[in-house]
Amino acid sequence: xxxxxxxxxxxxxxxxxxxxxxxxxxxxxxxxxxxxxxxxxxxxxxxxxxxxxxxxxxxxxxxxxxxxxxxxxxxxxxxxxxxxxxxxxxxxxxxxxxxxxxxxxxxxxxxxxxxxxxxxxxxxxxxxxxxxxxxxxxxxxxxxxxxxxxxxxxxxxxxxxxxxxxxxxxxxxxxxxxxxxxxxxxxxxxxxxxxxxxxxxxxxxxxxxxxxxxxxxxxxxxxxxxxxxxxxxxxxxxxxxxxxxxxxxxxxxxxxxxxxxxxxxxxxxxxxxxxxxxxxxxxxxxxxxxxxxxxxxxxxxxxxxxxxxxxxxxxxxxxxxxxxxxxxxxxxxxxxxxxxxxxxxxxxxxxxxxxxxxxxxxxxxxxxxxxxxxxxxxxxxxxxxxxxxxxxxxxxxxxxxxxxxxxxxxxxxxxxxxxxxxxxxxxxxxxxxxxxx
Numbered sequence: 001x002x003x004x005x006x007x008x009x010x011x012x013x014x015x016x017x018x019x020x021x022x023x024x025x026x027x028x029x030x031x032x033x034x035x036x037x038x039x040x041x042x043x044x045x046x047x048x049x050x051x052x053x054x055x056x057x058x059x060x061x062x063x064x065x066x067x068x069x070x071x072x073x074x075x076x077x078x079x080x081x082x083x084x085x086x087x088x089x090x091x092x093x094x095x096x097x098x099x100x101x102x103x104x105x106x107x108x109x110x111x112x113x114x115x116x117x118x119x120x121x122x123x124x125x126x127x128x129x130x131x132x133x134x135x136x137x138x139x140x141x142x143x144x145x146x147x148x149x150x151x152x153x154x155x156x157x158x159x160x161x162x163x164x165x166x167x168x169x170x171x172x173x174x175x176x177x178x179x180x181x182x183x184x185x186x187x188x189x190x191x192x193x194x195x196x197x198x199x200x201x202x203x204x205x206x207x208x209x210x211x212x213x214x215x216x217x218x219x220x221x222x223x224x225x226x227x228x229x230x231x232x233x234x235x236x237x238x239x240x241x242x243x244x245x246x247x248x249x250x251x252x253x254x255x256x257x258x259x260x261x262x263x264x265x266x267x268x269x270x271x272x273x274x275x276x277x278x279x280x281x282x283x284x285x286x287x288x289x290x291x292x293x294x295x296x297x298x299x300x301x302x303x304x305x306x307x308x309x310x311x312x313x314x315x316x317x318x319x320x321x322x323x324x325x326x327x328x329x330x331x332x333x334x335x336x337x338x339x340x341x342x343x344x345x346x347x348x349x350x351x352x353x354x355x356x357x358x359x360x361x362x363x364x365x366x367x368x369x370x371x372x373x374x375x376x377x378x379x380x381x382x383x384x385x386x387x388x389x390x391x392x393x394x395x396x397x398x399x400x401x402x403x404x405x406x407x408x409x410x411x412x413x414x415x416x417x418x419x420x421x422x423x424x425x426x427x428x429x430x431x432x433x434x435x436x437x
Contacts, residue, residue: 004167006121007129008137014099014116015141018045021077024052025068025096027060029131030285031347032159032278034082036132036152037101039297041081044139044146056290059415060084061404065093072096077113082131085110085117086395086406101138103131104407105391118167126408127381129167132156136171150175151266151274152297158264159278161351161411172264182265187228187240188258190276194228194239195219202318202348204259205356206246210319252359252380270296270304283311286345317344325349325365326357334433337364337425346376347413354378362388362432366421373421375405375414377428384409387435397427 018024024045028038038054045052053071057064060083068078076096084091084100086107091098100115103125116138118129125134136153139146150171157168164172175181189197189204198208198215208214219225222242224235231239240260247256264274271277277296284293287310295303321343328338336358343349346365354363355378362379375398377390390412391405398405398414401424405414416424 001166001170003118003121003123004170007116007118007123007134007167008141010116010121011134011137012141014101014114014138017099017114018050018077018079018138018142019048021075021097022050023073023076024050025072025076025078026052026054026081027064027068027078027083028054028056028081029083030056030058030290031082032281032285033131033156035281035285035290035293036156036159036297037081037135039294040132040135040139040146040149040152040156041079041101042294043149043298044142047146048142054294056285056294058285059413060087060090062090062093065090069093069095080112081135084112085115085119086391101131101135103129103134105409107395107406123167126410127163128165130157130160130162132159133162133168133171147174147178148180148268150178150180151269154181154264155266155269155274155277155281158274159281161258164262180266180268182267183262184265185261186236186263187243187260188263188275189228190279191229191273192227194224194226194231197228200312200315200319202315202322202352203355204243204247204251204255205319205322205352206243210316210323247356250359251356252354252382254381255355255359258355270299270301279315280307280311282345282348283307283314287314314344318348321345321349322352325353329353329358331361332425332429334436335362335364335425335429337366339366339368339421341368343367343369346374347378347411350376350378351411354380362390364425364428366425368418371418373403373416373418373424375416375424377407377412377414379410381410383436388432389435390432393428393431393435396431397424400424400427 028034078096078098080100085102085104088108092111098112100112102117118125123129133153281293292303292307346367350363350365365376367374379388389409391407394405394412394414401416401420403416
């Protein structure tokens with residue numbers, strides 16, 4: 001595909017610019033896509049003999065620009081991963097040369113020295129190429145031997161719930177051919193005991209998720225027990241088809257697609273199952289211990305046990321929050337929404353509600369935490385096809401109440417000051433109404 005070839009050429013140009021510098025300052029987002037992007041570029045830099053200083057952040061604001069300016073020298077290159085395309089006013093405040101590696105839709109003219117973004121060549125970064133797969137192309141531009149980092153790129157795409165069609169498929173096919181990634185059919189979940197998985201995995205979210213007694217009865221009925229990786233073809237087919245039937249009652253078509261199909265095994269990584277690695281990266285990022293996830297991605301096995309313990313605890317809390325969310329759910333004219341405090345993960349809660357509970361209207365999760373209001377908005381591809389653009393809706397509504405927001409048409413986030421929630425909800429409801437009606 002010509003668009004991919006154009007992006008590969010751009011990635012080589014970005015790589016050539018990076019090689020001109022003796023030190024890199026890397027800033028990346030704290031979700032699975034951002035953490036895998038950071039791990040990819042940092043390993044590529046290390047192999048080129050370019051020292052780096054990495055920081056993982058939750059949001060890009062003026063304080064980040066100030067921090068970067070205080071922790072860099074004039075001759076450093078600053079690399080932003082999984083952010084920067086829609087925050088030109090922040091990038092402009094960085095005093096050093098900047099490279100942006102991102103997949104969010106660009107807004108305005110970038111002041112960066114160079115930028116690579118799939119949207120620049122006509123590839124939709126919301127579904128067909130994420131930050132990690134884009135960063136992987138830059139790593140390949142630095143050295144073709146970096147093909148072994150393809151597993152992390154695939155994990156990033158899984159984390160951002162992307163499609164493995166067109167652009168992402170090019171990278172996946174390359175990784176499979178090289179033996180970096182293996183693909184098998186089944187339930188898109190991590191490895192381990194089947195009962196434990198169904199109890200503690202927020203996705204797929206079933207009517208028995210989190211309830212061990214119901215799960216044991218369900219598995220007893222199917223006569224399925226033990227490690228999911230040890231199930232024979234007939235058992236696996238029985239499990240997946242029964243879960244698919246459960247999902248068809250309320251879930252969106254893309255939820256079923258997200259729950260059943262290709263499972264990616266990362267042959268070169270410490271954590272082999274992509275869904276396990278994604279859960280760890282998302283958890284460590286949100287729990288403010290991203291270094292644990294980065295260490296795992298850099299092949300440090302000593303970080304595994306602690307990362308797994310934190311992830312399991314977080315997943316249990318997320319499931320509890322989802323059940324609480326179902327009770328707090330409110331309905332606007334064009335959206336469902338909830339307003340809570342200290343929720344474990346608004347992004348996961350929002351994704352679960354829109355996919356598995358109420359896929360007919362966009363969902364907005366509002367969370368008061370650390371003195372500000374953090375918001376996650378989620379839609380479905382079907383709603384996007386009808387005109388939904390959550391990035392625009394969230395950005396416009398947030399800026400109107402003194403906050404900021406952005407992201408993708410199907411998934412977006414925002415932060416607003418305390419006391420402006422009702423105003424924000426009214427605005428975002430109105431904007432989405434105009435988009436969909």
